[in-house]
Structures are given as structure tokens and as C-alpha cells.
Amino acid sequence: MGTADRLVESTRELLWERGYTATSPRAIQERAGAGQGSMYHHFRGKPDLAAEAIRRTAAELRTAAEASLNGPGDAVERITAYLHRSRDVLKGCPIGRLAQDPGIVDDPVLREPLDTTFTWLRGRLAELLAEDVPAVDAGATAATIVATLQGGYVLARAAGSTEPFEQAVAGVLGLLSLATGKA
Amino acid sequence: MGTADRLVESTRELLWERGYTATSPRAIQERAGAGQGSMYHHFRGKPDLAAEAIRRTAAELRTAAEASLNGPGDAVERITAYLHRSRDVLKGCPIGRLAQDPGIVDDPVLREPLDTTFTWLRGRLAELLAEDVPAVDAGATAATIVATLQGGYVLARAAGSTEPFEQAVAGVLGLLSLATGKA
DNA sequence: GTCTATAATGAGATAGAC
DNA sequence: GTCTATCTCATTATAGAC
Incomplete structure (x- = not known):
């Protein structure tokens, strides 16, 4: 793994643990074992690095969700599998937790992957419900x-x-x- | 309203808008129209001031919830009234949003009002459901x-x-x- | 009680050597 | 590409005058 990748991975971990505002470039560098010059060579700054980290985390979350939601069984069985998936509950959702951070919500570039991820997830759940559970409003129930x-x-x-x-x-x-x- | 009260009110607003970590004593003082010496005379520091602010917000939230949940109608009607209460949705819950802040969760004194508030709320909803909606698990549905x-x-x-x-x-x-x- | 220094520490980034 | 200064500003507080 190259230095740029290590920086992104460290950022992903720190965003999950502390959020965006509370994560300093210094902490990222230390965890990645890189110096300041190295970080500013590969990225323009903290927002640029965070954007890459968030996009990567969002893509991973979506892949993991698809594994359950495209699995065997009817809608409720797939949704049950998704909800029962093993999670680090006390750490929170690596994407959802960022929605409370003003530094994320106030920056369109940083907020976009959150919006996209949840919009996709609600849509996919609504598709499943629309097929198998006609008794409920699919869109509302998915939300x-x-x-x-x-x-x-x-x-x-x-x-x-x-x-x-x-x-x-x-x-x-x-x-x-x-x-x-x-x- | 005295200086100490203005400091607490400013802290409440800023905790809601920015969270705990991102709220600086300086910002609190500016909003309250008070100097540094004034703040450190009335409070030991940022955690002390935040503890008072959070307790006050939690008490207010509970009072507001009780108004709906002790109102007229059966369980589902009261819960509907509670859920439809006017809220500043994009600002988030002044208590719930703090649960994402490591500075709150890692400090037992600051986390305690959050725990107490949600435990009470779940309990109160479960009471209502247990009376009127026997078809569901009251505790789980309240959560x-x-x-x-x-x-x-x-x-x-x-x-x-x-x-x-x-x-x-x-x-x-x-x-x-x-x-x-x-x- | 409130004010104005003062200060140690960290954030966030730039400059330039190697 | 990576490193070590260096810089500016904010944070969080203390000290002591008024």
C-alpha cells in the first residue's frame, strides 16, 4: 500500500472514530506514518483527503448492503439479513455519523456521498418492499x-x-x- | 437574565448548532456578551458549563415530550401527536446529536443526561403501547x-x-x- | 464580578532543502 | 516524494488589575 493509500485509510478510520471537525491532519499523518510534506504532496489539504476517504467508505457500505439485499429469500428475509448483519454498533455508522458534523453538512462536496448513499439504500429497500409487502407504503417504510x-x-x-x-x-x-x- | 444564565443559554445554542467539540469557550463568551474572566468566574471551564447546558436542554425536551404523551387520545393518537410535533428537523435533536460527539460519549458526566432522557422516553412510550397495542412487543416498538x-x-x-x-x-x-x- | 494581559498547545498550511 | 522548519491563528486556560 502506497503512502497516498495509507493516508486515505488513516483518514477513514479517524473520520469514523472522531468525525471530520475533530480529525486533524497531524493525527492522520501520525497514524499513516507519513510527514506533513508527504500529505500535502498527495492531497490539497484536509477537505480533499476527507472527500476521497468518504467516497471510499460510501462505496464499501453500498457493496456490503448489496450483498444482503441481493441475497436469497423474499423481501422481509433479505431485510432481516441486512439488519442482523454484524456491526460495530457503539462506533456508529461510518457514513451516518458524519451527518451530524457541521463541517460535512456545510460542504456540498463532502455531503454528497452521504446523500447518494442513503438515497440509493432507501430506493433499493423500497423496490424490495413494493414487490413483496403490498400492505405498506414502500417508500415511507424504506425510510x-x-x-x-x-x-x-x-x-x-x-x-x-x-x-x-x-x-x-x-x-x-x-x-x-x-x-x-x-x- | 444574569451573566451566568446568558452563558448557559449561549452554550445550549452552540451545542445544538455545532456540537461539543466544535464549540469553543471563546464563541460562547462572544454570543453571551461576556468576557473570559466572567465565564471562568461562574464556571470551572467548558465541561462544567456544558454539563449545566445539557441538563437544562434534557429537562426541556422531557417536558415537551410529556405534553404530547400525556395528552388526549389513545396510545397511537398520543404518539402520532408527539411525532408530528413541530421540529427544526435540519438542526437535528439537541440531545441526540450530542451522542455522535466523542467528547460527550467519553465523559460520563456529559453522557448521563442523554442516557437518562432516552431511557425515560422509551419507557414512557412502552407504557402507552402496553396498554393499547397488545399486538406488538412494547419495549422493542418503543425503541x-x-x-x-x-x-x-x-x-x-x-x-x-x-x-x-x-x-x-x-x-x-x-x-x-x-x-x-x-x- | 468583570476586565485585559499572557501563555502553552495544537490546527492547518507553506517553503524550501534533500 | 519526503523531510524539517516556519508561520498564523484559535483553543483553553491562568494571573492579576480594576
């Missing part, structure tokens, strides 16, 4: 599922425990099972 | 409702639009209406 996940992370971090996340996921799956009549 | 709200804020900020928030709320209410058989 609820993604929001449950993102809000579950928030509640877990506030509680210092994964329990609220697991409850929230169980709750939305319970409601979905009523909609399919397979309760 | 889903709170998570939908918190996740709805995240999606709205990522999108730069209130639309995903409104969809998520509509979705969870649609699912709840199935559970009561009043669809």
Missing part, C-alpha cells in the same frame, strides 16, 4: 427501516450499550411481520 | 419509534432536506396502524 438503523446507533451511543439498537431492530422487524400477515 | 425519530434527523441532514424525516415518520405510523387493525 423507516434506514432511520431505525441510524437512530439505533444514536440510542446505543447515548446509552453506552448495544441494547437499544437491538431493541429498535427487533421492533421494526416485528412491525414488518405484522404487515406480511406472517406474525 | 423503534425513538430510533425512527433520531434516524430521521440523520437522514434529513444527509439529504439537506426534511423529506426523509417525514417519510420515516409516516412509515412507522403506517406500520403502527396495521398493528391496531385500524388501517
Whole structure:
């Protein structure tokens, strides 16, 4: 892995752990084992490096989601697999957590991958629901599922425990099972 | 309003707008129209001031929630009123947004009001659901409702639009209406 | 109680040697 | 390509005058 790649990977980790505003170029350099000159040779500055890091993380998240959502089973089974996927709940969502950072939301270039990722995810879930669960509004229910996940992370971090996340996921799956009549 | 109160109010606003890490004592002082000496006379420092600000915001949020949840109607009607309450969606939840800030989550004193607030809210919603909606797991569904709200804020900020928030709320209410058989 | 120094530390980036 | 100064500004506080 070259220096530029190590810088991007370090940035990805730090954005997940601390967010954008609280991540300093200095910390990125230290974790990547690179000097300042090296960083400013490969990237124009912190925003440029962060943009590359966020795009890479967004692409990875989408690939991981597709694995569950294109898997075997009907809509509710695929969504269940997606929601039950192993996650580092107390670290939060590497994309969703950035939505609280003013430095991200106020910069169109940095916010764009977040918007694109969630718009795609809601659309894909809505497709699945429209096919198999006619009893519900597919678009609204898809938004609820993604929001449950993102809000579950928030509640877990506030509680210092994964329990609220697991409850929230169980709750939305319970409601979905009523909609399919397979309760 | 005395100087100490103005400092706390300024801190509350800035915590909501920027979070804890990105809020500087300097910014607090400027907004409150107070000097540095004044702030350090009334408070030991930024964490002390933030603790007071967060406790005050949490108390206010709880009072506002109780107004809807103790209002007229059955469980689903009260929850609907709570979810439809007017909110500044793109600013996010003044309590929930702090859960993404490492400076809050890593400090037990600053995290405690978040935990207490969400634990109370989930409990209160679960009480209402247990009375009127026997078809669902009250605790899990309560967690889903709170998570939908918190996740709805995240999606709205990522999108730069209130639309995903409104969809998520509509979705969870649609699912709840199935559970009561009043669809 | 409130004010104005003062100061140590880090952020974020540029310059120029190697 | 990478390194080590260097620079400017903000952060977070302390000290002491008023």
C-alpha cells in the first residue's frame, strides 16, 4: 500500500472514530506514518483527503448492503439479513455519523456521498418492499427501516450499550411481520 | 437574565448548532456578551458549563415530550401527536446529536443526561403501547419509534432536506396502524 | 464580578532543502 | 516524494488589575 493509500485509510478510520471537525491532519499523518510534506504532496489539504476517504467508505457500505439485499429469500428475509448483519454498533455508522458534523453538512462536496448513499439504500429497500409487502407504503417504510438503523446507533451511543439498537431492530422487524400477515 | 444564565443559554445554542467539540469557550463568551474572566468566574471551564447546558436542554425536551404523551387520545393518537410535533428537523435533536460527539460519549458526566432522557422516553412510550397495542412487543416498538425519530434527523441532514424525516415518520405510523387493525 | 494581559498547545498550511 | 522548519491563528486556560 502506497503512502497516498495509507493516508486515505488513516483518514477513514479517524473520520469514523472522531468525525471530520475533530480529525486533524497531524493525527492522520501520525497514524499513516507519513510527514506533513508527504500529505500535502498527495492531497490539497484536509477537505480533499476527507472527500476521497468518504467516497471510499460510501462505496464499501453500498457493496456490503448489496450483498444482503441481493441475497436469497423474499423481501422481509433479505431485510432481516441486512439488519442482523454484524456491526460495530457503539462506533456508529461510518457514513451516518458524519451527518451530524457541521463541517460535512456545510460542504456540498463532502455531503454528497452521504446523500447518494442513503438515497440509493432507501430506493433499493423500497423496490424490495413494493414487490413483496403490498400492505405498506414502500417508500415511507424504506425510510423507516434506514432511520431505525441510524437512530439505533444514536440510542446505543447515548446509552453506552448495544441494547437499544437491538431493541429498535427487533421492533421494526416485528412491525414488518405484522404487515406480511406472517406474525 | 444574569451573566451566568446568558452563558448557559449561549452554550445550549452552540451545542445544538455545532456540537461539543466544535464549540469553543471563546464563541460562547462572544454570543453571551461576556468576557473570559466572567465565564471562568461562574464556571470551572467548558465541561462544567456544558454539563449545566445539557441538563437544562434534557429537562426541556422531557417536558415537551410529556405534553404530547400525556395528552388526549389513545396510545397511537398520543404518539402520532408527539411525532408530528413541530421540529427544526435540519438542526437535528439537541440531545441526540450530542451522542455522535466523542467528547460527550467519553465523559460520563456529559453522557448521563442523554442516557437518562432516552431511557425515560422509551419507557414512557412502552407504557402507552402496553396498554393499547397488545399486538406488538412494547419495549422493542418503543425503541423503534425513538430510533425512527433520531434516524430521521440523520437522514434529513444527509439529504439537506426534511423529506426523509417525514417519510420515516409516516412509515412507522403506517406500520403502527396495521398493528391496531385500524388501517 | 468583570476586565485585559499572557501563555502553552495544537490546527492547518507553506517553503524550501534533500 | 519526503523531510524539517516556519508561520498564523484559535483553543483553553491562568494571573492579576480594576
